[in-house]
Amino acid sequence: MGSAVTSNTLIALPGDEALAESLAGGLDAAIAALEYRRFPDGESYLRIHDSLQETTAVLVARLDRPDPKIPALLFAADLARDLGASAVGLAAPYLPYMRQDIRFQPGEALTSASFARWVSRHFDWLVTVDPHLHRYAGLNEIYSVPAVAVSAAPALAEWIFTNVEKPVIIGPDVESSQWVEAVAARHGLPWRVMHKQRFGDREVRIAVPDLSALEGHTPVLLDDIVSSGATLARAAEALSDAGMASPVCAVVHGLFSESCRETLKAVGVRRLVCTDSVQAPEAGIVLAPLLTPAIERMSDCAAGRR
Amino acid sequence: MGSAVTSNTLIALPGDEALAESLAGGLDAAIAALEYRRFPDGESYLRIHDSLQETTAVLVARLDRPDPKIPALLFAADLARDLGASAVGLAAPYLPYMRQDIRFQPGEALTSASFARWVSRHFDWLVTVDPHLHRYAGLNEIYSVPAVAVSAAPALAEWIFTNVEKPVIIGPDVESSQWVEAVAARHGLPWRVMHKQRFGDREVRIAVPDLSALEGHTPVLLDDIVSSGATLARAAEALSDAGMASPVCAVVHGLFSESCRETLKAVGVRRLVCTDSVQAPEAGIVLAPLLTPAIERMSDCAAGRR
Numbered sequence: 191m192g193s194a195v196t197s198n199t200l201i202a203l204p205g206d207e208a209l210a211e212s213l214a215g216g217l218d219a220a221i222a223a224l225e226y227r228r229f230p231d232g233e234s235y236l237r238i239h240d241s242l243q244e245t246t247a248v249l250v251a252r253l254d255r256p257d258p259k260i261p262a263l264l265f266a267a268d269l270a271r272d273l274g275a276s277a278v279g280l281a282a283p284y285l286p287y288m289r290q291d292i293r294f295q296p297g298e299a300l301t302s303a304s305f306a307r308w309v310s311r312h313f314d315w316l317v318t319v320d321p322h323l324h325r326y327a328g329l330n331e332i333y334s335v336p337a338v339a340v341s342a343a344p345a346l347a348e349w350i351f352t353n354v355e356k357p358v359i360i361g362p363d364v365e366s367s368q369w370v371e372a373v374a375a376r377h378g379l380p381w382r383v384m385h386k387q388r389f390g391d392r393e394v395r396i397a398v399p400d401l402s403a404l405e406g407h408t409p410v411l412l413d414d415i416v417s418s419g420a421t422l423a424r425a426a427e428a429l430s431d432a433g434m435a436s437p438v439c440a441v442v443h444g445l446f447s448e449s450c451r452e453t454l455k456a457v458g459v460r461r462l463v464c465t466d467s468v469q470a471p472e473a474g475i476v477l478a479p480l481l482t483p484a485i486e487r488m489s490d491c492a493a494g495r496r
Numbered sequence: 497m498g499s500a501v502t503s504n505t506l507i508a509l510p511g512d513e514a515l516a517e518s519l520a521g522g523l524d525a526a527i528a529a530l531e532y533r534r535f536p537d538g539e540s541y542l543r544i545h546d547s548l549q550e551t552t553a554v555l556v557a558r559l560d561r562p563d564p565k566i567p568a569l570l571f572a573a574d575l576a577r578d579l580g581a582s583a584v585g586l587a588a589p590y591l592p593y594m595r596q597d598i599r600f601q602p603g604e605a606l607t608s609a610s611f612a613r614w615v616s617r618h619f620d621w622l623v624t625v626d627p628h629l630h631r632y633a634g635l636n637e638i639y640s641v642p643a644v645a646v647s648a649a650p651a652l653a654e655w656i657f658t659n660v661e662k663p664v665i666i667g668p669d670v671e672s673s674q675w676v677e678a679v680a681a682r683h684g685l686p687w688r689v690m691h692k693q694r695f696g697d698r699e700v701r702i703a704v705p706d707l708s709a710l711e712g713h714t715p716v717l718l719d720d721i722v723s724s725g726a727t728l729a730r731a732a733e734a735l736s737d738a739g740m741a742s743p744v745c746a747v748v749h750g751l752f753s754e755s756c757r758e759t760l761k762a763v764g765v766r767r768l769v770c771t772d773s774v775q776a777p778e779a780g781i782v783l784a785p786l787l788t789p790a791i792e793r794m795s796d797c798a799a800g801r802r
Contacts, residue, residue, distance in 0.1 A: 417537040
């Protein structure tokens with residue numbers, strides 16, 4: 191068949207226009223402006239002024255704090271299709287609702303599966319960055335459309351290598367070991383993984399690995415998500431108890447809920463950095479160069495399948 | 497076939513527990529408690545502790561200001577089905593997203609159709625009260641599952657007959673004439689309809705009908721929805737200009753966005769009343785007695801179809 195070439199039109203959800211612009215540059219794609227406002231009664235109004243005929247519409251959406259954004263996201267997908275887009279893709283650097291991947295207690299909603307169904311019914315494909323895959327081995331377990339998980343490891347590794355002197359990459363729990371290994375491997379950096387026990391949403395205890403060989407190193411606590419900051423804070427305290435220097439925290443997705451920043455400052459974290467998968471002052475690691483090839487590949491594949 | 501008898505279990509969305517209780521009384525139905533909270537990152541957590549096996553689950557949800565509520569609503573529907581409910585119905589006294597029923601401008605999202613698809617995919621049937629049917633003749637134009645629109649007219653008529661002296665029912669625009677006629681007819685009250693021109697979301701002008709024969713009557717401005725209050729305020733001003741007494745405003749759905757109450761007070765509205773389809777201090781008209789027979793009928797029909 192050979193590779194198909196398709197023209198892409200990027201459409202940003204409210205607040206994500208700058209991310210869409212940066213992706214458009216790398217993709218040689220057009221931008222269609224989404225007019226968005228709320229009616230006085232709180233309902234969403236959406237309008238796209240540009241034609242989408244003969245193009246793949248790619249919705250660009252940062253989906254942290256997802257609930258109020260979900261209706262607009264799904265409305266926009268329906269609208270793009272109504273306006274003639276030949277395919278509708280989703281570029282969502284942070285994929286929400288990955289954490290409730292099992293019924294921990296009987297009667298709990300399996301929100302990961304529901305959300306995946308909604309996205310799969312509205313979009314032809316999905317590109318995201320480091321989804322929180324824990325009990326699911328891959329996105330295809332719950333997403334019925336092609337879904338690519340881009341790794342932020344190259345960008346995180348580059349940032350750490352450039353900005354931190356003599357780093358040792360430390361994962362705050364076993365779940366984080368997949369990101370820790372991937373980042374450490376790129377520049378052959380040393381790494382360790384701690385062991386975490388979780389009690390409820392916020393309470394966490396940490397078991398520290400042997401750090402005796404790593405004196406003089408700067409610990410870089412690495413995780414996929416920071417939310418309340420409890421996990422990283424307990425890890426930072428454990429490092430301090432073990433006599434390590436004040437750590438840098440580097441995460442893929444900086445959700446920063448509640449008093450996260452204060453919590454991390456209070457335990458002596460010297461610097462906090464995350465990617466721009468979420469809007470935050472700490473979002474110093476740019477994902478666009480990693481996202482654009484994946485979007486291009488998905489868009490071309492979807493066009494080839496037609 | 498004869499009528500099937502099914503056991504119903506009502507499940508309230510957060511804040512709608514009292515409404516569910518009042519419906520359960522009329523239906524001889526069980527209540528299943530929905531545990532709802534948000535994770536620190538803003539994602540929804542839902543859990544239902546009771547079994548739903550062999551029952552019809554009926555979600556009770558007030559859907560004004562809908563966007564933040566929509567994910568929880570759809571999660572709850574999926575969960576009820578996961579927990580073994582033989583059917584899942586929706587009792588939503590206020591049905592949102594009925595107003596964007598046409599693309600007024602090219603490129604606008606037809607949110608009414610999208611929202612109807614989401615509900616139709618998650619629920620087996622729907623009971624609501626006076627949906628804003630304007631360009632759609634019936635809910636079945638957009639809802640693919642059985643949908644019953646209960647009329648609040650009996651409850652509104654009763655309230656007006658009991659509480660207002662010598663009332664004349666007045667519709668602020670042609671769209672309102674369906675509610676005005678239905679309410680006036682029940683006690684043979686006089687009625688009139690004004691003519692409205694709308695400019696944008698908030699600006700409205702009114703043409704007044706001949707009111708000369710109605711001196712000494714108390715005008716009752718009646719509409720299906722009050723949101724910004726602009727329509728009712730212009731109507732109240734027009735009544736004042738025509739020499740009528742200060743009006744009562746009676747509406748089915750009291751959305752009360754922004755400075756609605758102040759707007760209506762400023763133009764001399766003497767009293768404002770609405771049904772309990774939305775939570776509000778003005779919600780003095782109880783819908784449960786009208787809703788329960790419709791819920792019972794839909795639930796029995798759905799059970800009979802199986």
